[in-house]
Amino acid sequence: MTELRTDRLTLRRWRDADLEPWAAMNADPEVREHLGDPLTREQSDASVARFQAEFDRRGYGWWAVEVQATGEFIGFAGLDEVDDGMPFTGVEIGWRLARPAWGQGYATEAALAVLAHGFDTLELAEILAVTTAANLRSQAVMRRIGMTRDPADDFDDPAAPEGPLRPNVLFRIARGARG
Numbered sequence: 001m002t003e004l005r006t007d008r009l010t011l012r013r014w015r016d017a018d019l020e021p022w023a024a025m026n027a028d029p030e031v032r033e034h035l036g037d038p039l040t041r042e043q044s045d046a047s048v049a050r051f052q053a054e055f056d057r058r059g060y061g062w063w064a065v066e067v068q069a070t071g072e073f074i075g076f077a078g079l080d081e082v083d084d085g086m087p088f089t090g091v092e093i094g095w096r097l098a099r100p101a102w103g104q105g106y107a108t109e110a111a112l113a114v115l116a117h118g119f120d121t122l123e124l125a126e127i128l129a130v131t132t133a134a135n136l137r138s139q140a141v142m143r144r145i146g147m148t149r150d151p152a153d154d155f156d157d158p159a160a161p162e163g164p165l166r167p168n169v170l171f172r173i174a175r176g177a178r179g
Contacts (some may be wrong), residue, residue, distance in 0.1 A: 011063035
C-alpha cells in the first residue's frame with residue numbers, strides 16, 4: 001500500500017493503535033455534525049475493517065493521517081467510489097479530522113496529497129467531493145484545493161433523513177485543472 005507524505009503529515013495504513021482515537025472522533029458530536037449520529041465503538045472499528053478491505057481490493061481508499069513530528073493520529077483522508085444510489089458516479093475525495101487538528105491546514109495539506117495521488121498515480125480524469133450544504137469548513141477546503149462547484153449539481157442525499165443532512169453540494173476537479 002502506498003504511503004503518502006507531505007511536509008507535516010503521513011497518510012498511511014491503519015494500525016490497531018488508531019482504533020481508540022478514531023472511535024473517540026466518531027463519538028464526538030461536533031466531528032459528526034455533518035455526517036449523522038455518533039458511532040458506537042463497534043461501528044467505528046467496523047469502518048476501519050471496511051477501509052482496509054476496500055484499500056486491499058482497489059488499491060486506494062481511506063488512509064489514516066498522522067502528524068510526522070509527533071506520530072499522533074489525527075484522522076483520515078483519501079478516495080472512495082461514490083455510493084450507489086447517488087445522482088452521479090465517480091471517485092470522491094474526503095477527509096475527517098479530530099477537533100484538536102482543525103484550523104491548522106491539515107485537511108488541505110492531506111487533500112492536496114490525495115489529489116496528486118489520484119491524478120498522477122491512479123490517472124483519474126476527475127475527482128469529486130460531496131458535503132452537506134451547511135458544511136462551510138469542508139467547502140472551504142474544497143475551494144483551497146482547486147475544486148469548483150456548479151449549483152446545478154447540488155442534490156438531496158437520498159440516504160439522509162429530512163433535515164440539515166439532506167441538502168448536499170458537489171464539487172469537482174479535472175486532472176488538467178490543477179495549478
